[in-house]
Amino acid sequence: MSKTPLLEIENLHAKVGDKEIIKGFNLTINEGEVHAVMGPNGAGKSTLSNVICGKPGYEITSGSIRFKGKDLTKMSVEERAREGIFLCMQYPVEIPGVPTTTFLKHAVNAVRKHRNQPELDTMEFVKMVREEGKKLGIDADMIKRPVNVGFSGGEKKRLETLQMTVLKPCFSILDEADSGLDIDALKVVSEGVNALRDGQRSMLVITHYQRLLNYVVPDFVHVYADGRIVKSGDKNLALELEEKGYAEFVKEK
Amino acid sequence: MTGLLQDIKLFGEYIPWLQALRNKGRDSFEEQGVPTAKTEAWKYTKPRDLNADDFVFLPSNFLDELRAETTEACCCHHENCDCSGDCRHEDCGCGHHHDDSHECGCGGECHCHNHELNLNYGIPFDAYQIHFVNGKFIPIFPALPRGVEIITLMEAVLIDEAKEHLGKIAELDGYPFAALNTAYMEEGIYIRINKDVKLDKPIMLINHTEAGSKNLFCNLRNLIVLENGAEAELVEWYKYAGAQKSRYFTNIVNEIVLGKNSRFNHYKLQDEAYKANHVSLSFVKQKAEAEYRSFCLQKGANIGRNEIKVRLTDEKASAEVNAAYIMSGWATLDTTTNIEHLAPQTFSEQLVKGVVNGDARGVFQGKIHIAPDAVQTAGHQLHKALLLSDTAEIDVKPELEIFADDVKCSHGAASGELDERQLFYMQSRGIGREEAKQILIDAYLEDVISKIQNEAVRNWIKSAAQTEPVK
Numbered sequence: 001m002s003k004t005p006l007l008e009i010e011n012l013h014a015k016v017g018d019k020e021i022i023k024g025f026n027l028t029i030n031e032g033e034v035h036a037v038m039g040p041n042g043a044g045k046s047t048l049s050n051v052i053c054g055k056p057g058y059e060i061t062s063g064s065i066r067f068k069g070k071d072l073t074k075m076s077v078e079e080r081a082r083e084g085i086f087l088c089m090q091y092p093v094e095i096p097g098v099p100t101t102t103f104l105k106h107a108v109n110a111v112r113k114h115r116n117q118p119e120l121d122t123m124e125f126v127k128m129v130r131e132e133g134k135k136l137g138i139d140a141d142m143i144k145r146p147v148n149v150g151f152s153g154g155e156k157k158r159l160e161t162l163q164m165t166v167l168k169p170c171f172s173i174l175d176e177a178d179s180g181l182d183i184d185a186l187k188v189v190s191e192g193v194n195a196l197r198d199g200q201r202s203m204l205v206i207t208h209y210q211r212l213l214n215y216v217v218p219d220f221v222h223v224y225a226d227g228r229i230v231k232s233g234d235k236n237l238a239l240e241l242e243e244k245g246y247a248e249f250v251k252e253k
Numbered sequence: 254m255t256g257l258l259q260d261i262k263l264f265g266e267y268i269p270w271l272q273a274l275r276n277k278g279r280d281s282f283e284e285q286g287v288p289t290a291k292t293e294a295w296k297y298t299k300p301r302d303l304n305a306d307d308f309v310f311l312p313s314n315f316l317d318e319l320r321a322e323t324t325e326a327c328c329c330h331h332e333n334c335d336c337s338g339d340c341r342h343e344d345c346g347c348g349h350h351h352d353d354s355h356e357c358g359c360g361g362e363c364h365c366h367n368h369e370l371n372l373n374y375g376i377p378f379d380a381y382q383i384h385f386v387n388g389k390f391i392p393i394f395p396a397l398p399r400g401v402e403i404i405t406l407m408e409a410v411l412i413d414e415a416k417e418h419l420g421k422i423a424e425l426d427g428y429p430f431a432a433l434n435t436a437y438m439e440e441g442i443y444i445r446i447n448k449d450v451k452l453d454k455p456i457m458l459i460n461h462t463e464a465g466s467k468n469l470f471c472n473l474r475n476l477i478v479l480e481n482g483a484e485a486e487l488v489e490w491y492k493y494a495g496a497q498k499s500r501y502f503t504n505i506v507n508e509i510v511l512g513k514n515s516r517f518n519h520y521k522l523q524d525e526a527y528k529a530n531h532v533s534l535s536f537v538k539q540k541a542e543a544e545y546r547s548f549c550l551q552k553g554a555n556i557g558r559n560e561i562k563v564r565l566t567d568e569k570a571s572a573e574v575n576a577a578y579i580m581s582g583w584a585t586l587d588t589t590t591n592i593e594h595l596a597p598q599t600f601s602e603q604l605v606k607g608v609v610n611g612d613a614r615g616v617f618q619g620k621i622h623i624a625p626d627a628v629q630t631a632g633h634q635l636h637k638a639l640l641l642s643d644t645a646e647i648d649v650k651p652e653l654e655i656f657a658d659d660v661k662c663s664h665g666a667a668s669g670e671l672d673e674r675q676l677f678y679m680q681s682r683g684i685g686r687e688e689a690k691q692i693l694i695d696a697y698l699e700d701v702i703s704k705i706q707n708e709a710v711r712n713w714i715k716s717a718a719q720t721e722p723v724k
Binding site: 053055056076077078080081082086087089092093095096097098102103106107110111114146163167 | 682
């Protein structure tokens with residue numbers, strides 16, 4: 001079976017202000033693959049996800065990122081999202097005054113429009129969100145509240161998962177998706193994530209701990225330290241890391 | 254001197270008390286003049302355009318003239334199109350605004366400006382409609398329930414109905430445009446709601462300006478009297494069509510008398526053309542336990558000022574004065590309030606929020622005065638603005654004058670920008686940046702607009718706030 005590359009990152013260097021954070025990062029993710037990037041705190045894991053999504057404040061100094069063969073770095077944040085990139089955030093942003101349903105409807109219709117699909121009317125939309133929300137343990141009351149305002153850590157992650165479910169991205173980045181989750185919430189979120197694994201969609205799981213990878217089992221595991229991948233392997237590498245820690249990969253300062 | 258003072262013939266000059274009132278207004282305006290940068294009450298809002306000498310007063314038979322002028326001179330006679338006058342074709346010489354794109358699908362076959370009087374402006378709720386075109390009353394009266402009277406101000410003058418209150422609620426000194434309005438007092442309506450009558454739907458007063466290239470000057474003077482226990486709602490809507498380049502001037506004075514235990518909701522949408530001048534003054538006098546609630550959205554005009562002066566003269570009278578403004582370009586939109594607590598246990602609350610873009614300037618001047626007798630009163634005031642550009646400006650002048658002990662008063666002001674983290678979050682979900690901004694702006698104004706009690710009016714104002722102002 002020939003594999004089609006979805007995301008191709010080559011020799012990427014990126015900095016925030018004057019500080020170089022990503023120093024020669026290479027990674028290719030093919031359709032249907034789930035990759036985990038694990039690394040110690042401060043390795044620049046979040047910078048990686050932000051650079052892929054196009055968050056302002058990061059400067060790519062050299063290297064390239066291609067998505068479905070297109071130069072990703074030339075696209076705006078929203079274009080990347082519409083092309084199918086979804087960032088499940090470590091710290092979802094609160095938006096007071098904007099009901100979650102309103103926010104979701106704008107997002108879903110923006111993406112549908114891009115895919116030349118008809119926009120959903122309110123009835124169709126509410127029905128879809130209710131059904132998908134139910135599977136994630138999100139009740140109708142929660143999505144009437146302003147986006148993430150007053151949500152617990154678990155509720156925020158459920159909402160991130162709901163967004164991922166309704167936007168149907170072909171590539172999802174889970175950035176420390178398990179932080180702040182108790183074991184029950186972790187199961188629910190993982191089930192939501194796994195439901196999207198259909199052999200076509202790809203994922204990049206960025207995590208500090210191995211815990212999440214028990215539920216979202218990766219095809220590949222990479223150790224990320226000091227701005228680049230220092231070791232790659234299969235899911236067993238994650239277990240190894242859990243046991244030995246990152247010490248051997250972190251340079252003595 | 255300004256072109257605002259001209260000798261024109263007014264109705265009812267033979268009525269001594271009316272003419273005396275007008276003369277008083279004229280003298281007062283001559284003395285005060287158009288405010289300058291040195292006028293304290295106008296130090297942030299500079300109505301420079303009002304010094305022009307090319308203001309035009311419409312004759313009372315203007316409608317016939319307007320029709321005659323346009324049907325003969327206009328080269329754009331197209332019929333049966335859906336453009337409802339919105340298709341603007343540039344400079345064909347007819348004095349109307351056209352462009353050749355014909356995006357309305359009329360293929361150039363439209364009759365955009367036939368000036369047939371079409372008063373169907375798409376009002377999305379049921380109301381008792383009162384229409385003015387270019388500041389002139391259109392003599393169509395709505396069918397009213399018992400106990401409610403709406404007549405023109407000049408009819409009211411003839412039968413001495415208005416004599417008791419007219420010119421007695423409004424002040425002239427310190428209010429040059431109220432003085433000017435008094436000098437030309439003629440157009441406007443008189444509304445009276447009888448004792449204990451509760452009106453079932455809002456009265457809507459629409460002034461539709463279609464000024465062409467002329468700098469029209471129109472004065473509107475309304476007198477609104479709610480007797481004891483009466484309840485009513487008034488919606489004022491100032492709108493325009495056709496040529497937008499006119500520096501026309503609409504000058505409004507409302508005198509509002511609220512009897513004991515009456516309730517009056519006063520809503521307004523100011524959506525004038527982008528070079529227009531709009532100055533409005535509402536003087537409100539409230540008896541015991543009377544409730545006044547107002548909300549004004551300003552989004553049009555080059556200079557727009559909505560000023561409200563409330564006098565809480567008796568115990569337990571309360572006023573809620575809320576407003577919002579949305580602006581860009583070079584406009585100045587001004588909200589000025591003055592709440593006088595003159596009796597014990599009176600209550601006032603104000604929330605004003607603005608969204609300022611481009612080189613525009615938002616002004617809020619809010620005064621709360623608490624007289625020595627007005628113990629156990631509460632007056633609260635809050636102004637907030639969202640600045641969308643580096644060159645946008647807001648000027649805020651809160652004033653508290655407290656001469657009594659045992660009162661609760663507060664004022665606050667805050668300004669901010671859109672939160673980049675929130676914009677990024679929405680963009681990362683595929684929502685375009687401009688759309689994301691609009692969502693945040695709508696959310697910003699949500700709390701002040703939600704203070705509009707009437708749901709239909711609230712939805713109407715909300716959708717008006719979501720429509721981009723003319724740049």
